[in-house]
Amino acid sequence: MQLSVRDAANILKVPTKDIYDWIKQEAIPFYKINEEYRFNRVELLEWASSRRILASPEVFLEAETEDERLPSLLESLKAGGIFYHVGGNDKASVLRAVIDTLSFPEEEEVDKDFLYQVLLAREALGSTCVGDGVAIPHVRNPVVLHVTNPSIWLCFLDHPIDFGAPDGLPVNILFTLISPTVRDHLHLLSRLSFALLDKTFKAALKRQASQEELMETVSSIEMAQTALASGSAVPIR
Incomplete structure (x- = not known):
């Protein structure tokens, strides 16, 4: 559109x-x-x-009017997973290490080498950094991978690297986002952007909190976001 x-x-x-x-x-x-x-x-x-x-919030409400249910951030993060001590010394080697951690259902024959090239090509268009040491590598056109379910992989890097961030800070937290449709991609990107404004979530990310704590925090944030989209006043923590 x-x-x-x-x-x-x-x-x-x-x-x-x-x-x-x-x-x-x-x-x-x-x-x-x-x-x-x-x-x-x-x-x-x-x-x-x-x-x-x-x-x-109207962006979310517009999508929710469709018959197909949109994925939640929590569901997508559970589908992907949270990983610690991911290696790499530069953008290319980190993306390679991240891709090596990704797993897909057997019915989804994703070519990881192709995915690596696509993510590198996306970074060449402009950094996917969002500041504060966080980047969101993703495929520009989701349909090229032919996946059936959206997933988000949260990876904590062993070594912060230069990712071309607007604020100049090195990156050590990556959210890799892969979805089957542009609609799902926009929805999850918006949800994740909202979550990254949450002070509690940002603090948990910085200290690399446990998977359980991170998942619980995301669940609380989505409840707040749903209330915001419906018109209820719920402040960012």
Whole structure:
């Protein structure tokens, strides 16, 4: 879907003037079609995630109206898993080490070498870092992998590395996101971006808390996010 300036402003919860300012600065991904500015929803939410800009809850509600149930962040993290002491000394070797930890159901014949090249290609377009030592490597076009279930793998690195982060900080926490559809991808990216604003979750990530504690924290965050999307006032902790 090609979004208008007003659509982009509504999703990012900012005045349209901010959108035009970002366009002038070429700080936001946009297209000019028939003398009008347009935005791609995937690119916009990826950009918002990297800037720690929380998208409007309407993004989630729009998807929830579909017949197919959307995956939760907790379910996807359980499907992938949490891993500690992942090796690597640079971006390429870390991504290789991360991919080596990934496991898929037998019916999903994912070519890990192909996945590695796709993730490297995505990083070449722009770093997937979102700041504070966190990156979210993912496939730009989810359908190329032919997976049937969305998964998120949380990997803690042995050594912080330069990942081209906007804040200049080295990265030691990776959330690798793989989903079967663009819709699932956008939904999980938004959910994860929301979770990374939570102070309790960020603190747990920094001290590399246990799997049980991390899962419990994510569960609490999703309850808060559901309340926010439904209009209830639940503050970020």
